[in-house]
């Protein structure tokens with residue numbers, strides 16, 4: 001029989017008890033340590049990894065008031081608050097054992113024990129120990145993720161009057177529970193701003209959960225957002241919480257809300273109204289407590305009048321609307337981004353002596369940036385990688401295939417025949433795909449989009 005990996009420490013002054021407990025448990029578990037006195041507890045729990053302690057309540061002959069057991073229980077939990085401790089006690093001392101549970105013991109075993117009951121208690125205790133461990137790992141992972149996000153999504157750059165106005169609103173709304181709809185073209189920093197709002201809220205130490213609704217297929221939507229019960233559908237191998245539950249006490253950021261299919265919009269509306277979710281296949285309503293932020297680049301008001309987006313849902317999500325202007329409308333911010341990304345990539349590629357020619361700088365300042373901040377970030381990274389002799393020249397950006405002078409841009413736009421953003425976006429996506437013979441990586445790079453964002457658009461525009 002394969003033994004379960006677990007270390008169990010048994011402490012009792014009766015050697016017979018120690019022996020029979022050890023003989024029973026060692027059939028099922030890998031490591032059983034026995035001691036006839038609790039005196040070595042400090043040393044043992046600080047040196048060994050112990051999953052569970054089975055502790056007798058009385059050690060001095062003639063004493064059965066359980067005071068010693070209680071003392072050691074408190075002592076252990078003081079050092080290791082999550083340690084699973086099971087107490088052993090004789091018949092007649094049940095009241096004492098109940099009191100021990102109130103003081104943090106996991107359970108008690110009555111002596112003489114039935115093997116079945118002993119094994120069941122140990123098994124349950126080890127399960128708790130395992131999940132305590134997982135929770136602690138998750139907490140750490142979450143902390144690490146938050147720190148990582150802090151690095152990836154640093155401060156909000158930009159001191160233009162347009163960005164100052166945006167930040168004035170952010171300061172006012174961050175520490176409220178108002179639903180916020182962030183609007184802006186691709187790459188303008190909607191997610192970046194959502195994270196900034198979270199960082200400035202009182203929930204900043206709780207999770208920030210990002211869901212890209214554009215990347216979710218209809219069949220996955222409900223299980224991702226609301227979770228599912230094991231067996232709810234073919235691939236539901238285990239119970240799984242949804243993103244609403246994962247964001248408990250923190251922030252849930254529903255990105256690309258415009259991509260939510262019409263039939264699922266009413267479902268989301270009900271959830272937002274009731275502030276309760278039901279996991280698929282479970283039927284239990286779970287209240288959730290998360291701050292909700294939304295973002296889109298779609299003209300939702302127009303879509304409401306065209307019957308593509310529910311008005312009642314729009315009213316629910318846009319208590320406050322923040323529109324991030326495209327980079328071409330705030331050229332004063334370009335220098336700040338250039339400095340920021342130059343520093344970032346100089347460090348990343350270990351080119352600390354790097355400089356940039358005036359000509360290259362002016363190319364960046366006059367470019368139209370259809371891909372906004374994401375595009376400027378990638379352009380500068382490219383410049384840092386491609387430059388020779390630690391000097392960045394205009395050609396290192398490889399922007400030549402995109403018009404860098406504004407007159408040319410205006411002329412191109414008038415060529416489109418109409419100024420409908422969706423139409424122009426579709427045209428640009430089509431052009432990029434044609435230009436690179438369907439190479440998604442190259443086309444998305446030129447458009448200043450991620451590959452996933454380009455795939456979403458191809459699907460949206462039926463290309």
Ligand SMILES: Nc1ncnc2c1ncn2[C@@H]1O[C@H](COP(=O)(O)OP(=O)(O)OP(=O)(O)O)[C@@H](O)[C@H]1O
Pocket residue numbers: 152153154155156157158184185186187188189190191192193297373374377449450453
């Ligand atoms: N004001 C800003 N300061 C610093 N970095 C920014 C700012 N705005 C955007 N960025 C950076 O630009 C990149 C794109 O931003 P983000 O992903 O937030 O854009 P988005 O509007 O959500 O894009 P999409 O619509 O394609 O999902 C990210 O790396 C982000 O950190």
